[in-house]
Amino acid sequence: MKALLKLEAIGNDRAEYQRLKRRGRASMHPVRERQYTTMDTSQPWVAEITGWTYDRRLIRSFLRPKRDYRDANGVGSRGVMFCYLLEDGHIYEVYERLTWNRSERYFARPDHGRLIRMEQWEVLQWLSVSEASASMS
Numbered sequence: 221m222k223a224l225l226k227l228e229a230i231g232n233d234r235a236e237y238q239r240l241k242r243r244g245r246a247s248m249h250p251v252r253e254r255q256y257t258t259m260d261t262s263q264p265w266v267a268e269i270t271g272w273t274y275d276r277r278l279i280r281s282f283l284r285p286k287r288d289y290r291d292a293n294g295v296g297s298r299g300v301m302f303c304y305l306l307e308d309g310h311i312y313e314v315y316e317r318l319t320w321n322r323s324e325r326y327f328a329r330p331d332h333g334r335l336i337r338m339e340q341w342e343v344l345q346w347l348s349v350s351e352a353s354a355s356m357s
Contacts, residue, residue, distance in 0.1 A: 223330035225304045226288070227264035230317040232300040262317065266304045269311040272347050280313060306330045311343055
């Protein structure tokens with residue numbers, strides 16, 4: 221079974237502006253540009269945990285979101301949703317923007333359409349069990 225995770229891309233307009241600026245396609249009034257370049261433009265993300273290294277660093281594979289603009293405001297600073305389809309039996313690391321100034325990073329696994337949060341020690345335990353079962357087969 222699969223679970224749908226929707227994360228709001230708060231400040232998406234600023235991130236899009238910086239992306240365009242790197243490509244040389246953005247121009248704006250200097251005062252407005254300073255506002256756009258001094259604020260946090262980090263975007264939400266989801267990464268599948270695929271394994272770990274010998275020093276217990278997690279190996280991640282980042283997922284590409286489907287963007288949903290249906291509830292976005294006029295400039296795209298609020299309401300833009302990043303949608304991810306997560307599969308049962310996999311563990312994911314999630315970075316979520318909660319407000320303009322607060323964010324949260326956590327581990328989760330889908331279970332019959334629900335997302336269950338996990339601690340890092342649970343992730344390492346799950347990885348060691350799955351690694352052991354893979355080496356036995």
